[in-house]
Amino acid sequence: MDPVLEHHRLQTRRNLLFQARGCLGTAALASLLSHDVRAAENSRSGPALAQPHFPATAKRVIYLFMAGGPSHIDMFDYKPALRKIHGTELPESIRQGQRLTGMTSGQKSFPCVAPMFNFTRHGERGTWINAELLPHTAKIADEISIIRTMNTEAINHDPAITFINTGTQQLGRPSFGSWLSYGLGSPNQDLPAYVTMISVGAKPGQALYSRLWSSGFLPSKHQGVQFRSGEDPVLYLSNPAGIPAELRRSMLDSLAEINSQSYQQLGDPEIQARIAQYEMAYRMQTSVPDLMDISDESESTFDLYGPDSKKPGTFAANCVLARRLAERGVPFVQLFHRGWDQHGNLPNEIRTNAGGTDQPAAALVRDLKQRGMLEDTVVIFGGEFGRTIYSQGALTKDSHGRDHHGRCFSTWVAGGGFKRGFDYGVTDDYSYNIVQDPVHINDLNATILHTLGVDHNRFTVKYQGLDWKLTGVEGANVVEPLLA
Numbered sequence: 001m002d003p004v005l006e007h008h009r010l011q012t013r014r015n016l017l018f019q020a021r022g023c024l025g026t027a028a029l030a031s032l033l034s035h036d037v038r039a040a041e042n043s044r045s046g047p048a049l050a051q052p053h054f055p056a057t058a059k060r061v062i063y064l065f066m067a068g069g070p071s072h073i074d075m076f077d078y079k080p081a082l083r084k085i086h087g088t089e090l091p092e093s094i095r096q097g098q099r100l101t102g103m104t105s106g107q108k109s110f111p112c113v114a115p116m117f118n119f120t121r122h123g124e125r126g127t128w129i130n131a132e133l134l135p136h137t138a139k140i141a142d143e144i145s146i147i148r149t150m151n152t153e154a155i156n157h158d159p160a161i162t163f164i165n166t167g168t169q170q171l172g173r174p175s176f177g178s179w180l181s182y183g184l185g186s187p188n189q190d191l192p193a194y195v196t197m198i199s200v201g202a203k204p205g206q207a208l209y210s211r212l213w214s215s216g217f218l219p220s221k222h223q224g225v226q227f228r229s230g231e232d233p234v235l236y237l238s239n240p241a242g243i244p245a246e247l248r249r250s251m252l253d254s255l256a257e258i259n260s261q262s263y264q265q266l267g268d269p270e271i272q273a274r275i276a277q278y279e280m281a282y283r284m285q286t287s288v289p290d291l292m293d294i295s296d297e298s299e300s301t302f303d304l305y306g307p308d309s310k311k312p313g314t315f316a317a318n319c320v321l322a323r324r325l326a327e328r329g330v331p332f333v334q335l336f337h338r339g340w341d342q343h344g345n346l347p348n349e350i351r352t353n354a355g356g357t358d359q360p361a362a363a364l365v366r367d368l369k370q371r372g373m374l375e376d377t378v379v380i381f382g383g384e385f386g387r388t389i390y391s392q393g394a395l396t397k398d399s400h401g402r403d404h405h406g407r408c409f410s411t412w413v414a415g416g417g418f419k420r421g422f423d424y425g426v427t428d429d430y431s432y433n434i435v436q437d438p439v440h441i442n443d444l445n446a447t448i449l450h451t452l453g454v455d456h457n458r459f460t461v462k463y464q465g466l467d468w469k470l471t472g473v474e475g476a477n478v479v480e481p482l483l484a
Contacts, residue, residue, distance in 0.1 A: 205340065
């Protein structure tokens with residue numbers, strides 16, 4: 001059945017009601033959306049920012065997000081004094097009445113736990129890295145800046161991951177990649193501007209929800225698209241059995257005509273977004289299989305990323321795909337790696353997680369550099385918070401757990417205008433509180449936006465009467481010392 005003829009038939013039958021609904025809806029929409037993000041979208045075409053606020057040092061971002069909260073104490077924030085205080089009670093003068101999670105709030109004792117691994121110095125600056133866990137990251141020490149004073153107010157996973165990805169703990173706000181898609185657009189019209197992929201480490205860990213890559217109140221065409229392993233990397237992208245490409249094209253043309261008529265009557269920009277998404281899906285039917293077919297990669301590339309790089313769905317394989325997406329101009333790629341929530345059996349589980357991410361993450365940096373892409377690509381490696389110095393549950397000779405800790409944790413960044421081989425921020429001897437140069441999660445986001453040529457204070461969207469921005473309402477700062 002021709003969808004256009006069917007559309008006109010239904011219009012004739014219900015013409016009066018339809019027209020009345022359209023008039024009333026348009027009037028109500030115009031009233032509600034004055035000075036609103038949708039009205040702004042309706043009045044323009046192309047990216048929200050006609051051009052960056054100032055010259056950019058980066059064109060794209062690859063965010064390696066370690067979901068669950070990696071232990072900064074065991075990986076990056078070495079404290080020699082911890083060997084001496086191992087097993088002793090965490091002083092109240094250090095704890096300072098910190099809010100605890102429900103998992104340790106009932107503990108009577110808080111024994112300090114030193115890392116059960118060996119730290120050594122690496123790079124020209126001699127920075128401390130746990131090379132027992134991260135031998136490949138240690139080898140790129142001169143390429144990365146390690147921020148040891150990241151901090152957040154959130155202490156539970158869902159609000160913490162929401163906070164660092166959207167600038168607020170409240171649900172329903174746009175994620176970083178969506179802001180970037182909305183503000184700067186993408187040079188590649190055949191792939192989404194924002195792509196996410198998920199892999200699993202030692203254990204599944206906390207669930208990840210699609211709202212973490214949602215467009216929130218921004219038009220839906222800016223939401224992230226999840227790529228999966230398997231025959232259908234993007235759900236519902238392939239044509240159903242028996243539907244040839246020519247018929248699919250004809251149906252899309254008819255749907256576009258119907259939607260265009262509706263847009264002329266209602267003026268709702270979401271209709272335009274729907275048309276754009278249909279067209280993007282059609283183009284992705286060709287571009288995605290080409291992207292996902294890594295058979296053209298050299299053996300030296302697979303050797304660089306490690307043996308898992310040939311296994312679809314692994315973090316290593318996703319890192320290879322992230323580089324391929326970056327080559328194709330996709331501006332924001334986010335790899336979530338689950339399983340870092342180590343409340344127990346931390347020594348064994350962190351070995352598994354580090355073993356699955358260390359070589360691919362370091363390889364991505366090296367690969368981008370040898371292709372001349374690192375200078376305009378920001379690579380980030382970190383999670384939503386860190387872990388406590390004190391043990392969760394019983395402390396045994398070979399095993400322990402650590403609870404969530406948002407007061408300080410570590411993240412590294414590389415490329416795209418960030419300094420090479422640099423350490424920033426100082427924590428106390430317990431790696432519990434910040435002593436010097438704090439970096440709030442929104443400060444980091446403001447700094448990343450800065451490398452992309454965007455002033456986070458000027459990149460706002462009017463919604464429900466408020467000027468919203470990625471970096472929240474509390475006030476964030478660009479961390480100038482991190483920039484080259």
